[in-house]
Amino acid sequence: MSQTVAVLDIGKTNVKLALFDEGRLLWEQAAPNCIRSGPPYPHEDVESSWNFFLDALREAARSHQIGAIVPTAHGAAGALIGERELAAPVMDYEFTGVDEIEPDYVKLRPPFSVSLSPKLPAGLNLGRQLAYQKWRCPDLFAKARYFVGYPQYWTWRLTGVAVSEVTTLGAHTDLWVPRRGQISSLVEALDIDHLLPPLRRAFDPLGPIKPEIAAVTGLAPETRVFCGIHDSNASLLPYLVSRQAPFTVLSTGTWVILMSVGLSLDQLDPRDDTLANVDVLGRPIACGRFMGGREYAIIAGGSGNPDLDAMERVIASGAMALPCFSGQGGPYAKAKGVIRGEVAARDRPALATLYCALVSDLMLTHMGATGGDLIVEGTFAGNPLFCRTLGALRPTQRVFAAEDAAGTARGAAMLAQWPPSYHIAEPVPVDPISIAGLDSYRKAWTAAVDMIAR
CATH class of the missing domain: 3.30.420.40 (ATPase, nucleotide binding domain)
Incomplete structure (x- = not known):
């Protein structure tokens, strides 16, 4: 059965809302993706992106009947979330300040032969970002209930459901063992296993949008939101x-x-x-x-x-x-x-x-x-x-x-x-x-x- 799907596409340079019906592009709107300088470190301006998506969804819903929403986002980004909001800002992966923890981090990260994740500069290894947040921002880190990949942050924002997903966990994070399909030893070494919510597949529906989002955007309350995927x-x-x-x-x-x-x-x-x-x-x-x-x-x-x-x-x-x-x-x-x-x-x-x-x-x-x-x-x-x-x-x-x-x-x-x-x-x-x-x-x-x- 045909349905119009809205994709929240969060790239490093731009954010975009695009509507599709059986692969046909129906409508799209884009805006620059902004990075804020801090504190406590350079981070994604998630509120600007969120407001863009709400406005774009409202406009799109005037002329299209949207039945589903799927988020996709660039890699090397993830969110520490509390009960209702971010516990810490979503770090910009180009933040070079994480290099200061490398002498300690290198002792914990699994070898390439296991993780198939090379040592990358700045925050391109998501595990290094998490270590920095835990060791350098302990007050913020202590507020976290979950850690989710960036696509799944937007799913959580839309539905309130927190999940993990393998295309993001497996994207040069140091957190995943690809050949075995399981989390790596780094998760235990950082003592963050309790922060990882249940693993779901990218194509799993996680629930309808929150009632307040339906009210703001004009979307149907039963609009389904899917888990989402690394871009x-x-x-x-x-x-x-x-x-x-x-x-x-x-x-x-x-x-x-x-x-x-x-x-x-x-x-x-x-x-x-x-x-x-x-x-x-x-x-x-x-x-x-x-x-x-x-x-x-x-x-x-x-x-x-x-x-x-x-x-x-x-x-x-x-x-x-x-x-x-x-x-x-x-x-x-x-x-x-x-x-x-x-x-x-x-x-x-x-x-x-x-x-x-x-x-x-x-x-x-x-x-x-x-x-x-x-x-x-x-x-x-x-x-x-x-x-x-x-x-x-x-x-x-x-x-x-x-x-x-x-x-x-x-x-x-x-x-x-x-x-x-x-x-x-x-x-x-x-x-x-x-x-x-x-x-x-x-x-x-x-x-x-x-x-x-x-």
Whole structure:
């Protein structure tokens, strides 16, 4: 039975409300996601996001009959909640102050061979955030009744029901053992097992919205709210139900997350920032990640997609962008990004495109993802030259572009009817392309990158 699903999509850069009916985008509205400087540390401005969602739901409900709500949110965020409100602010994962606890934290975190969660900078390991909050903010921590992943914070806000969910617990948190499907030794070491509410599946309905939310928004009191999902895993859902392994999805936005379904976990290496995430059914998925969207913006210095002529001018000039421009993510996060050679301003987007394609190619190779289709979804799917360059770098694999900027939200909407009975739109195959000088350029770029100390 058809129903309109509202997705609360909380990204690192923007928050969005999107409405879907059997995979068709009906309506959407977005706003910037704000970070407050503190105290007690930089944190998500959840009240601004909450007010945005209430206003957007009210507006959407005037013209659409919404039957379900599904939250999805970026990783490396979670909420300590009390009886009725947050016990502590939701930490911004870019807060570097957590580094001060590293000498004590490293003694507790499980080894990579167990957690498949590499040591990441700042607060990108959610377990490190929790340790910091417990050790540096004990008064706030003592008020917590539960700790929930960020998607499940919004579920709790809508329903009052607190739950845990595996795609968030398994997203480089140090809190999960992917191969065993259970919490890690860190939970006991931090003595926080009592804070983890019962585990539910991302597609489980948890109850109707609170009466006061129905009154404020005009939504029907029986509107169902589903558990919710980590955003990169939401991007993966359409392909889990429509394709056979092996295949890799490049979920692109602020981050580029490379998720290889059907790939062995044996080649994962924490030095490469490769790891295992966990899919909606609890299965470990080999992944790599780098902050491609942010790096692209820094290198490009402007907007607009490049063309092939610009790409070939950059290659002919020998100019190179060498990692890392974001300070986090990928095999060379500790290196300081640099542009070697002269590049005209009009060609900077081509340089940025080439850089992101080369880093993606390098990470896929390190992961052992040499077979199966490559599907680009999100921001970079709207950059045809990125998709075609990736295809030229990896000629034995077919590249597809998901012509859909709402891929994360569309995937999350599927949870309201899982597995979906409706048709899943196929991504568009990318035509092969020959780029003059690309092979030689890649060899020179790889040699230059190999000189960078990790």
